[in-house]
Amino acid sequence: MGEYVIETQDLVKVYKDRSGVVKALDGVSLKVPKAVLFGLFGPNGSGKTTLISILVGLQLPTSGSAQVLGFDCVRESIEVRKRVGLLPENYGFYESMTAYENLEYLGKLDGIPVQELKRRIPEVLELVGLKEWINSKVKSFSRGMTQRLALAQALLKDPEILLLDEPTLGLDPQGSTMFRKLMEEFVKSGKSVLISTHLLHELGYICTQAAFLRKGKLVAQGSIEELAKVYSKEKGYSYELLVAEDVELLVKELMKLEGVIHVSFENDKVRVRASEDISDELASLVGKFRVKAMVPISPTWDELYQFYQGGGWE
Amino acid sequence: MIEKVLIITKKEILENIKSVKYWAIVGLFVLLYLSSTYAIGFALRGLGQQGIQRRERVVLTLSSQVANTMSYIAPLIGIALGFGAVAAERDKGTIRLVLARPIYRDALINGKVIAAFILIVLAVLASTLIAVPLAISVQGVNVTLDDFTRLVFVTVPASLLALAYYTMALFVSVNAGRSSQALVVSLSMWIFFSFILPIISSFIAFQILGPPPAMPFNATRPFQPGQGSRQFAEYYGKYSQIVNTIQIMSPNARYTSLINALFALRQSGSYETLTSSLGARWLDVVVLLFYIAAFAIPSYVLFLRRQETR
Structure with missing residues (x-):
């Protein structure tokens, strides 16, 4: 064995x-x-x-x-x-x-x-x-x-x-x-x-x-x-940032980053979706905008299931 | 290997012995047997035979009733044990849990067949040993040890008949998609051999021979003994020959024939010896054994080849 x-x-x-x-x-x-x-x-x-x-x-x-x-x-x-x-x-x-x-x-x-x-x-x-x-x-x-x-x-x-x-x-x-x-x-x-x-x-x-x-x-x-990883390469990378202040400014800055597809926010939470891995770029913004936390969001099992059953990877 | 077979055999025996189905069939035999022997005894007494004076006559009546009742009940015992042997395990899904164990498929079928053999012999023996002494006491006659031995010996052909039906039902069970399907097909075979084939063979015999000869009857003269009996004997001799030929492969007919041989009487009134009775009816034994082998072997082979796809 x-x-x-x-x-x-x-x-x-x-x-x-x-x-x-x-x-x-x-x-x-x-x-x-x-x-x-x-x-x-x-x-x-x-x-x-x-x-x-x-x-x-x-x-x-x-x-x-x-x-x-x-x-x-x-x-x-x-x-x-x-x-x-x-x-x-x-x-x-x-x-x-x-x-x-x-x-x-x-x-x-x-x-x-x-x-x-x-x-x-x-x-x-x-x-x-x-x-x-x-x-x-x-x-x-x-x-x-x-x-x-x-x-x-x-x-x-x-x-x-x-x-x-x-x-x-x-x-x-x-x-x-x-x-x-x-x-x-x-x-x-x-x-x-x-x-x-x-x-x-x-x-x-x-x-x-x-x-x-x-x-x-x-x-x-x-x-x-x-x-x-395979899912993210195909469907994009998602991140969540917890921001102390200047949320709107951060959103504007994020929109300028290469590869960013979509940015949304609600109160102090900002969600970013990008076509490529931008974790390094986001890390550089952490100090600038008093970002309390930055976490990459893993796809849920349902998302993975839909993805692999839909023929996203073969 | 043999250890696993015995585990399966033991479980099958215990499960059936605790089941209502099994004892209901035994009970049905006892009930049918007692009621039919009582009715015959009642009728004979009604004909003025004073409590049936001739001992051998009573024993023959009892034996023919055992044979008659058993020819219907023994196949039902076989079918009851056989139709669900594999199909019901598939229906319930127990077969998947059993075959996921480190056992060979043949251990499962061997265990079931051995258990069925034991359960059949037990059911037939129990039925006979309960019903016959009861019937004897109801009829109020003494039977000799030889009579009783022969009545008990009836269980051998009855077990062979039940086993023949068991293997037929097992074959259907191995191949059927559902146990309900297996039950319907098995009962159809029983109905065919027990009811339809005898009717068909009689019909064919009458078609070949025409109607039976008319009895010469003259109301002005007393009836002469032996009058017309030769013609009748010839007609019914031929009739029996045709019916027997058509039913040569019927397990039920072979069973009845075997039973008749067991109770055949000599001129002196004593029974033929068992060896000469069986020697004369070896074909009956061969046909019953043929059924057992002809269905058991393919059931075994097909079960080993089949995969559990459900």
Whole structure:
């Protein structure tokens, strides 16, 4: 295994159905580094679920290859599944069985000894806030509780990587907070998480690296800074200045700078948009105009999503 | 590998044993069997046979009722266990959680088939062991150990019939998009073999042979024993031959034939030996085993090849 825990090379997945041939993945080459919270973003039908299914061996690639922790996802999928915890998008539990019985069954299939399961099951249920429902039948669970149980089953074997497909669907705000904390702790312990979602406003900000999928193609991947840089080069750079006095004078001065596209202000806040990086020029104005603070504004996840889904970078 | 198969088998058995569906089918058998044997006993008494004096006659009546009732219920046990085996796991999404574990796909299907085999034998045995003693006590007759052994031995062909339907339903389940689809197709097969094929074969036999010979009847003379019986025997002999030929590949017909062989009587009134009964009806066993293999093997292969795309 190199520096990446997940690597794919020119991954292609073609389905044949009644409507014809569908290319779910089209030459995807993804690299997920170790100990990061990696976001896999894209709208419904962009290939996220197919990619995750291939990584755990639920589906086979039409061509290309994929490795998880250095193990080939086709030839060594058992080894992959020993080390990966999966929360699929479409899943279900045995409703006539209790939370404990469901986890016990899945844990045994994971190869966890019974004695360890007796300790581990209450532990993971506690983590997801379901301990008091340990002996309740799953059919009595709400959508949010089932989602928590799904997270518990993914954590059960204490995996090295978590693959989570739309993990916060159905979770209430309290559940979402629990989830984010849990994921941050998981990554802190040196493990990796791949989160596939289209809910960027909920999960985007906890990710430190991301990839964008569009119609089966990987349109961008990298750290948030790298992704934002590409965005800024195309869409422009934004800054916010907090000014003590002479706001109008500063605005006039800013308009004279080369590359400045738009300047707006409200009370003591001035916003500048430029076609190029003007942070050095702005820094020179800091002393002149009693600027209290000057911060470059990073694009929001929604802006990045719109940008990469709109074809701004390929 | 075998450890994972056993985990799946155990879970499947426990889940089904706790289900209402499973015991409802057993209950249905007991109910149908008791009511039909009671009705027959009642009718025979009504005909003045004084509580059915001939012991073997009662046992044969009971056995034919076991066979009759089981020929409807055993396929339903098989279908109930088979139609959802894979399709329902896909519907519910449990299959994705299970197959995300370090197990081979064949462990899942092997575990399910072994569990189904155990559950079928258990259901058939439980049904028979509850219903037959109850029916015997209702009829008020003593049965010998040989009678009872044979009545219990009925569970072997019944289990084979249920397994044949299980593998058919499993095949449909592996290929179906939804469990509801699998249920409809499986029940259609049951309806075809249980109701439609017997009607079709009778219809064809009547079309080939024409109407049965008329009974010579003269009201001024007493009826002569044996009168017209040769013609009847010939006609119905041919009729049975045609019907049996058409139904040669019907699991239900092969099951009934096997049961009849188990209770075939010698001239002396004692039963034929089990080996000679089974030796004469080896084709019935082969056909039932053929169904099991013909559907189990493709189900296995197709399940291994299939990917979880939903």
